[in-house]
Amino acid sequence: MSTILDGKAFAALCKENIAAEVERLAALGHRPGLAVVLVGNNPASQVYVRNKEKDCKECGIYSAMYTLPEETTEAQLLELLDVLNHDNKIHGVLVQLPVPKQIDPQRVIEAIDPIKDVDCFHPMNVGYLTQGMPRFAPCTPAGIVKLMEHYGIDPAGKHCVVIGRSNIVGKPMSLLLLQKNGTVTICHSGTADLKAQTLQADILVSAVGKTGFVTADMVKEGAVVIDVAMNRNEQGKLCGDVVYEEVAEKAAAITPVPGGVGPMTRVMLLENTLTACRLQCNLD
Numbered sequence: 545m546s547t548i549l550d551g552k553a554f555a556a557l558c559k560e561n562i563a564a565e566v567e568r569l570a571a572l573g574h575r576p577g578l579a580v581v582l583v584g585n586n587p588a589s590q591v592y593v594r595n596k597e598k599d600c601k602e603c604g605i606y607s608a609m610y611t612l613p614e615e616t617t618e619a620q621l622l623e624l625l626d627v628l629n630h631d632n633k634i635h636g637v638l639v640q641l642p643v644p645k646q647i648d649p650q651r652v653i654e655a656i657d658p659i660k661d662v663d664c665f666h667p668m669n670v671g672y673l674t675q676g677m678p679r680f681a682p683c684t685p686a687g688i689v690k691l692m693e694h695y696g697i698d699p700a701g702k703h704c705v706v707i708g709r710s711n712i713v714g715k716p717m718s719l720l721l722l723q724k725n726g727t728v729t730i731c732h733s734g735t736a737d738l739k740a741q742t743l744q745a746d747i748l749v750s751a752v753g754k755t756g757f758v759t760a761d762m763v764k765e766g767a768v769v770i771d772v773a774m775n776r777n778e779q780g781k782l783c784g785d786v787v788y789e790e791v792a793e794k795a796a797a798i799t800p801v802p803g804g805v806g807p808m809t810r811v812m813l814l815e816n817t818l819t820a821c822r823l824q825c826n827l828d
């Protein structure tokens with residue numbers, strides 16, 4: 545049987561360390577602060593935003609939540625971001641994606657001051673990441689790397705196969721694995737023979753968003769399998785891309801859904817908020 549990469553348990557440990565660091569910074573006169581902006585009524589986004597607020601509270605981070613109506617204009621959102629960019633109690637600014645269709649997400653991403661960009665979505669921060677000197681860690685991929693480190697899994701010299709090329713997960717995941725000296729293959733909807741690629745993987749990361757997408761016949765014996773997806777199956781139950789039971793039989797290690805990658809993503813947002821605070825307040 546495979547090792548279960550328990551993101552939930554490790555995240556709880558990480559949060560204790562974060563809370564201690566928050567109090568150290570607060571004692572120096574700088575309590576880290578995070579602003580989260582939600583535009584519209586996307587139910588999944590509402591859950592994510594509520595979780596972020598809860599995480600901040602638990603760790604002593606000051607949090608400011610802004611819930612704007614579905615019909616908010618791009619100009620109104622950009623105006624709020626300008627205020628937050630200049631608010632010195634706020635060190636991190638995050639706009640929950642997706643935004644309603646009248647708003648261009650790229651304009652929103654570029655309107656956040658790069659030094660407050662705790663999502664690491666701004667082109668300047670993506671550039672730093674690409675050049676191998678990240679200022680912020682993109683939350684989901686960085687959470688995965690941190691979880692792997694905790695379990696002693698080192699991508700160096702390994703063949704890492706990432707399924708998905710999104711700006712949020714697939715691309716930054718590939719860059720972080722490369723930075724850790726993995727040999728990286730990025731697969732996507734246009735990949736000709738996906739199974740031939742995934743069977744090569746020592747570390748397989750799936751970020752597709754389709755229940756049942758990764759089956760045991762696609763996985764090499766002894767591989768590490770990371771499931772990034774948060775899907776709902778026909779019964780409405782939360783599940784990933786990977787057919788967990790059968791893949792767990794073959795894998796050396798596997799993340800469950802829920803309780804694998806998700807809690808680590810949340811931890812990394814808190815970590816980035818601390819990084820942002822230290823950067824803006826010139827603290828070590």
Ligand code: GUN
Pocket residue numbers: 638639640641642663683684712
């Ligand atoms: N929507 C889904 N994932 C994310 C994320 O990591 N950050 C933001 N801002 N929105 C998201």
